[in-house]
Amino acid sequence: MQRSGGRPTAQDPLFQEGIRQRGIAKAKGRPLCTVNRILQAFRDEARIENLPRGRRPRATTSEQDMLIAAAAAVKPSLTSKQIKCKLDLSGSTKTVRRPLRDVRLRNCVPARKPKLSEANKLARQLFAEDHATWTAEGWSCVLFMDEYKFSSRLDQRQRI
Template sequence: MTGRPRSSVNRIVKAFSTEARLTNLPRGHRPKVTTDSDGERIVEAARRNPKMTAKEIRNDLGLVASTQVVRERLHVGGLRSRVAAMKPFVSSENRIRRLLFAQEHRSWTVEEWQNVIFTDESTFASRWDQQQRTWRTQGTRFDAPNLHRVASSGRCSVNVWGSISKDGLGPLVRLDGLFRAAAYTDLLDTILIPYALNGPFKDGLFFFQHDRSPVDTAASVKRLLEDRCVMVLDWPPQGADMNIIENVRAEMKKALSRRPLHKCSSDILWAAVEEEWQKLARSCVAHSLYESLPRRMAAVLAARGETTKY
């Protein structure tokens, strides 16, 4: 007659006769498995050690809650599990030297930085590093506790040397075999210096930047640069985030990763590297990179010599 089960009708009749009620009683909410105090402890544990998993946090705090509840508490606290940014470990000595360099050049303008030719050797190879997740707040990806430290070694496929100046990308040279001081001296004398004098620095007034590797600091290299009256920037160790050509390399690797090169020969890879270099050379990438240099110095100072987002 009512279209409802007999049990439901009997329950409604009983509720009306005993309590004068036709509606259901308010349903009680399931009690929280964790208290607000537990939530604060969970967030604090993740801030102390951002690389702990939700399960490790639960076990460390002795909670009976599920790992999903722990994750929800972390989300409420503004923390999300993200892949940790990979940066090399920087020793305390190198942090000091990076900091000193940034202090000495903190007042350099973009125009002053445009008097520097930046160079670097790069390797383009198929190499993958395992990702690691970390609990962090938005905008803190490059803070030291959230970094995933990695070694810089990898499989070699094609080694190159490249340069960048205020005029844009400069020469790109393939390095075959062992790159020794004699080959580097010849490269500077026959490629880099003529490029500078015939192009962006016809007056011969420029700073030359290169790393502190044994090849870069060899006696024959120093002698050549002195003989050619080339001013060398006293570059700090582990200064990759201050070297704008590293950003060029990153863009190159992104572009190359979109190509089907996983089974190619080194010659085909080199041709692809040259092509992507020329594409970037036609862009305005150099201008924006030189403009970033004052900000890079400020970032190193703010990080007290640690690695930065650049």
């Protein structure tokens, strides 16, 4: 039997018929070293498939991953470059972003809203207390409208 692409296997009829490795390599159009490696794996380990390959080891340890996630959770405005410098990590900023992505922390645009001063809070509370007893008839006379802020720039907000 032969695999797709004309790759020689140990179950190939050419091998079963006793044809030499050089002849199999020529018939399949493959280098002799490839045929030798495949047949040797069959003889030594009785396998005809490739061995499973491991992944490249991670550049950060699980402890470093937890520190990265903790730094981002404590101060969400930190960039991956700042986290890398703060924790003194080697590697690129993508190395820092991967653990953040694993714990589902992604960049976002913070909501821009005015900070409420004590005067604002007091005014809101007084308004709520004054209008707490209003009926539906009283509210029907009020015109509600949204305020929109238009911007000519597409991206004025900083991502965090």
